[in-house]
Amino acid sequence: NEQILLAERPKGMPTKDTFKYEKIEMPTAKEGEVLVQTLYLSVDPYMRGRMNDTKSYVPPFELNAPLAGGIVARVMESKSDRFKEGDIVTGMLPWKRYSAAEAKNLQKVDPELAPITTAIGVLGMPGLTAYFGLLEIGQPKEGETVVVSGAAGAVGSVVGQIAKIKGARVVGIAGSEDKIAYLKDELGFDEVINYKKGNVKEALKEACPNGVDVYFENVGGEISDAVVSLLNKFARIPLCGQISLYNLEKQDVGPRVQTPLLINSALMKGFIVADYADKFPEGIKQLGEWVQQGKIKYSENVVEGFENVPEAFLGLFEGANLGKQLVKVAE
Numbered sequence: 001n002e003q004i005l006l007a008e009r010p011k012g013m014p015t016k017d018t019f020k021y022e023k024i025e026m027p028t029a030k031e032g033e034v035l036v037q038t039l040y041l042s043v044d045p046y047m048r049g050r051m052n053d054t055k056s057y058v059p060p061f062e063l064n065a066p067l068a069g070g071i072v073a074r075v076m077e078s079k080s081d082r083f084k085e086g087d088i089v090t091g092m093l094p095w096k097r098y099s100a101a102e103a104k105n106l107q108k109v110d111p112e113l114a115p116i117t118t119a120i121g122v123l124g125m126p127g128l129t130a131y132f133g134l135l136e137i138g139q140p141k142e143g144e145t146v147v148v149s150g151a152a153g154a155v156g157s158v159v160g161q162i163a164k165i166k167g168a169r170v171v172g173i174a175g176s177e178d179k180i181a182y183l184k185d186e187l188g189f190d191e192v193i194n195y196k197k198g199n200v201k202e203a204l205k206e207a208c209p210n211g212v213d214v215y216f217e218n219v220g221g222e223i224s225d226a227v228v229s230l231l232n233k234f235a236r237i238p239l240c241g242q243i244s245l246y247n248l249e250k251q252d253v254g255p256r257v258q259t260p261l262l263i264n265s266a267l268m269k270g271f272i273v274a275d276y277a278d279k280f281p282e283g284i285k286q287l288g289e290w291v292q293q294g295k296i297k298y299s300e301n302v303v304e305g306f307e308n309v310p311e312a313f314l315g316l317f318e319g320a321n322l323g324k325q326l327v328k329v330a331e
């Protein structure tokens, strides 16, 4: 067995030295537990925040202890009546090839309903983040303009498609020509801006002739400043993430958003997907239907091998992924 530890708290961008591999014993399942084999492991931007020793909505990762996150696993041995050998399960698990986990903390995944990877993607945490952030806070109406940053990622790509389902005009912001082509041609976004090329504010102005009614915020920084300068009266901003700020060593200081919010009577609301935990079954059901009807398409970027987990994680900050970034650990 093997695990990945947090070897040091990164300053700025994490590196391969942030992580350490360690050989460990095979665990055994106690009463109420199951022994699971990791099949797919999710790497997520929020994990960067947990590497800092600061107060947040989840406690920091401990130094020299395994990192953890969303995992899809196979039950090898069960000492719980909730699962049997061979079941596919998902939950928050440590970055280990094999773990013993309390059965009550795991959910069953039905491989007949959808590919098992979707449990940590479009039908899991990122999909639900898009669903509740957009519908509960953004509340897009037909004909309104919705802008989403990080548009080609796990959350952003679903946000844009739900906004289209709701009849909005959707403008995405992403970082490569491939991503732009995918969002326009495959997912039906109305306009997509490459923020790495040219002047984002000018491009946005052109793409949003009627201003911005909803801004789904995934990245922060200058992109956010540019969008906020185009807000319409009563605009809504679900504040989901700020990936461009996660690796800064000095706090970012930019144009303040308060004035555009004030003069437009706009709402900006931070949220954590877990705020909507009570409604997850509703969200999964609706997302599942949309996926089945072909109204929501999804893409997964799968890196092979447990030895490549750090690389997959670091890739998130370079935009290496189209859609959900996963690591395939075992067949």
Ligand code: NDP
Pocket (backbone or CB within 6 Å): 044, 045, 046, 125, 126, 129, 150, 151, 152, 153, 154, 155, 156, 173, 174, 175, 176, 179, 218, 219, 239, 240, 241, 242, 243, 244, 245, 271, 272, 273, 274, 316, 317, 318, 319, 320, 321, 322, 323, 324, 325
């Ligand atoms: P993504 O799949 O979107 O992956 C991250 C993407 O961010 C990259 O592919 C890259 O795409 C883009 N990116 C990286 N660095 C920058 C930068 N400096 N400026 C602009 N874009 C950048 O990740 P997720 O969909 O999982 O997460 C998206 C956001 O949502 C994150 O901010 C995350 O923290 C947040 N989040 C919040 C949750 C909540 O409960 N509030 C839950 C889940 C996610 P590109 O090529 O376009 O640059």
